[in-house]
Amino acid sequence: MKKSLYISSQAQLETLIGQYFEGMTTLEQEDAIRQCLAHCPWSSQAIDDARMVMGYFAAHAEQQHNRANRATRGLRQRFIGIAASIAVILAVGGYVLWHQSQPNDVCIAYVNGKVVEDNDKVMALVVSDMSKMDNAANAMTNQLSSLGEALELDNE
Amino acid sequence: MKRITIIILACLLATMAAMAQDGLNINRLFDGRYKKTAGATEIIVTGSQAHEIGLTIYHSVSLTDKTQAEIIENAVARDGARAIDKEVEFRNGQLYYGFYTMPKNKRSNRYIFFLNQNLARKAPKNVVTLIYMEGSASADKIKKLIRK
Numbered sequence: 001m002k003k004s005l006y007i008s009s010q011a012q013l014e015t016l017i018g019q020y021f022e023g024m025t026t027l028e029q030e031d032a033i034r035q036c037l038a039h040c041p042w043s044s045q046a047i048d049d050a051r052m053v054m055g056y057f058a059a060h061a062e063q064q065h066n067r068a069n070r071a072t073r074g075l076r077q078r079f080i081g082i083a084a085s086i087a088v089i090l091a092v093g094g095y096v097l098w099h100q101s102q103p104n105d106v107c108i109a110y111v112n113g114k115v116v117e118d119n120d121k122v123m124a125l126v127v128s129d130m131s132k133m134d135n136a137a138n139a140m141t142n143q144l145s146s147l148g149e150a151l152e153l154d155n156e
Numbered sequence: 157m158k159r160i161t162i163i164i165l166a167c168l169l170a171t172m173a174a175m176a177q178d179g180l181n182i183n184r185l186f187d188g189r190y191k192k193t194a195g196a197t198e199i200i201v202t203g204s205q206a207h208e209i210g211l212t213i214y215h216s217v218s219l220t221d222k223t224q225a226e227i228i229e230n231a232v233a234r235d236g237a238r239a240i241d242k243e244v245e246f247r248n249g250q251l252y253y254g255f256y257t258m259p260k261n262k263r264s265n266r267y268i269f270f271l272n273q274n275l276a277r278k279a280p281k282n283v284v285t286l287i288y289m290e291g292s293a294s295a296d297k298i299k300k301l302i303r304k
Binding site (some may be wrong): 104105106107108109110111112113119122123125126129130131132133134136137 | 182190191192193194195196197198199200202203204205209214216218243244252253255269271273276283285287299301302
């Protein structure tokens with residue numbers, strides 16, 4: 001495990017701060033300065049300046065991070081909004097199409113040019129239609145069965 | 157962009173062609189022309205009443221005008237040529253009875269019945285009937301329905 005740098009005196013801290021402003025510090029040393037500035041009780045012109053500058057950068061970095069988060073969240077929300085809108089449009093469109101494809105309730109007949117709107121009377125006409133078809137279909141079946149019977153008789 | 161426009165146009169044309177094929181010749185006979193004709197009976201049942209018998213559309217015309225019989229028979233014969241299943245009976249070279257199962261329209265089954273009672277052996281009548289049915293009902297169910 002990597003051992004972190006420990007600042008044990010105010011003088012060491014001030015030296016490191018001096019190196020920090022000259023751009024001579026390593027990342028590890030910068031972390032140590034930040035840790036120390038946050039917790040140590042020491043105070044001097046250099047330490048106070050460093051606290052102010054590093055505090056600003058820290059705050060700024062956090063601000064940047066928050067802004068980026070907000071932007072990501074905003075994008076995500078916008079995406080969700082668009083997806084939801086598309087889903088709603090598709091659902092409404094689908095329902096409208098389905099509804100249009102469903103025939104309306106109609107039960108009507110025209111007999112000799114006269115309109116019949118009574119459901120029971122119209123349905124009675126439907127039954128009458130079907131009965132006609134049934135008779136014709138039966139005639140076909142009867143014809144087939146009589147053909148079969150004739151063939152059987154012929155073969156006997 | 158040009159390619160996309162061509163693809164969209166091709167899709168539109170294909171859809172239109174498919175829709176045109178979907179139409180039946182008998183449809184034009186159901187355009188309301190017989191509503192006010194003497195001796196004609198036209199029945200239209202859709203929605204809940206049709207639903208009770210497993211259908212979405214029930215449309216029929218019965219005519220006593222002999223001149224119309226040929227027109228109906230021709231339209232039925234043309235549609236019948238595209239039927240996926242049929243039961244037909246000809247008498248004296250004329251269509252007497254026809255039960256056609258047509259290709260599905262979307263998810264609905266479609267059936268055409270035709271009967272020319274002029275050609276009936278027992279008690280012929282001067283009546284020609286055409287029925288169009290559409291719905292989820294199978295051909296067997298339709299046959300049971302007419303035998304009720």
